[in-house]
Amino acid sequence: EQSVNGQDFINLFEKLSGKQPGIRKGHAKGVCAVGTFTPNQAAKQYSISPLFNAPSKTNIRFSMGGGNPHADETSRSPRGVGVQFVLENGDVHNIAGLSTPVFAGKSPEAFFGLLSTLVPDEKTGQIDYAKVKAYREQNPSTLGQFNWLQSHNPPASYVSSRYFGVHTFYMVDEKGAKHAFRWTMVPEEPELVLTEEQMKTFPKSFLAHRLEVDLAKGKVHYRFQAELAEPGDALTDPSVQWPADRRTIELGKLTIESTGESGCDLTNYDPNLLSKGFMPSDDKVLKLRSTAYAISFAKRLTGQ
Numbered sequence: 209e210q211s212v213n214g215q216d217f218i219n220l221f222e223k224l225s226g227k228q229p230g231i232r233k234g235h236a237k238g239v240c241a242v243g244t245f246t247p248n249q250a251a252k253q254y255s256i257s258p259l260f261n262a263p264s265k266t267n268i269r270f271s272m273g274g275g276n277p278h279a280d281e282t283s284r285s286p287r288g289v290g291v292q293f294v295l296e297n298g299d300v301h302n303i304a305g306l307s308t309p310v311f312a313g314k315s316p317e318a319f320f321g322l323l324s325t326l327v328p329d330e331k332t333g334q335i336d337y338a339k340v341k342a343y344r345e346q347n348p349s350t351l352g353q354f355n356w357l358q359s360h361n362p363p364a365s366y367v368s369s370r371y372f373g374v375h376t377f378y379m380v381d382e383k384g385a386k387h388a389f390r391w392t393m394v395p396e397e398p399e400l401v402l403t404e405e406q407m408k409t410f411p412k413s414f415l416a417h418r419l420e421v422d423l424a425k426g427k428v429h430y431r432f433q434a435e436l437a438e439p440g441d442a443l444t445d446p447s448v449q450w451p452a453d454r455r456t457i458e459l460g461k462l463t464i465e466s467t468g469e470s471g472c473d474l475t476n477y478d479p480n481l482l483s484k485g486f487m488p489s490d491d492k493v494l495k496l497r498s499t500a501y502a503i504s505f506a507k508r509l510t511g512q
């Protein structure tokens with residue numbers, strides 16, 4: 209299996225979704241919001257991050273997975289969230305996660321192979337779905353997310369969904385000890401999904417409007433949680449979920465206050481840009497994201 213890099217993905221996204229000048233090459237369709245993060249004091253025992261010292265302003269973006277700026281919001285595909293925390297000392301800390309608990313591949317190569325099967329045939333312009341299915345069966349790490357999406361209808365609102373960090377990160381405490389964890393954003397209101405009927409009748413775009421309606425009713429609250437790893441848990445494979453009984457600690461509350469107009473348009477939610485007191489794991493998918501996002505960012509800022 210040949211190894212792939214960030215540029216390879218950008219080239220592949222262009223084949224899948226066209227050039228899309230000035231637009232994100234992944235999660236192209238999205239909407240901004242703003243809020244405040246209020247840390248839980250108890251989180252301080254796991255990390256020295258200034259994130260836990262004082263409330264921080266957050267610059268949020270909700271999105272549809274994929275490079276299509278006109279993605280169908282009734283489709284069984286991942287939704288995304290990016291949150292940039294602006295710390296009291298001016299530092300920033302990013303997270304960018306998905307509405308699915310697992311990613312579509314254990315490695316950049318597995319995911320790249322899957323996406324490659326979705327490139328339409330040059331002559332017919334058609335996607336060969338038998339090829340896609342065969343690839344999934346031969347590369348079972350790409351099946352978990354697909355199966356999850358088949359058994360969970362899409363969210364009815366960007367703020368009625370849980371979001372998962374998917375990768376493993378570390379919190380570093382006062383003594384320098386590292387605590388492996390995965391984060392989840394859990395809405396305090398019930399999680400609402402589209403009914404089968406709504407999936408057929410809703411327009412392709414309703415989530416931006418729905419977010420405005422939800423936020424006009426009042427602020428939306430999320431609990432920001434960390435599941436702590438136990439020995440033997442997958443630390444570098446984002447396609448594998450940990451057992452449900454992992455100890456969960458509350459990192460704090462995220463209050464989404466209003467829509468954010470164009471406030472997130474120029475943000476790069478690189479998930480490896482972390483505050484002191486946090487560290488990325490050696491997950492190769494996580495590593496590669498920095499390069500891919502930087503290339504996408506540079507391109508879209510220069511109208512490419």
Ligand code: HEM
Pocket residue numbers: 214217231232233234235238269270271287288289290304305306311316319372373374375446475476477493496497500501504505508
């Ligand atoms: C090899 C794997 C991946 C590649 C190549 C990739 C690529 C990209 C690219 C190019 C962008 C646009 C960046 C920008 O222009 O700012 C993006 C956005 C995004 N990706 Fe990924 N991604 C990968 C994996 C993941 C994973 C594992 C997650 C979640 C756990 C994720 C969540 C997101 C989210 C939420 C956004 C939107 C951020 C925003 O709103 O600006 N991606 N991705």
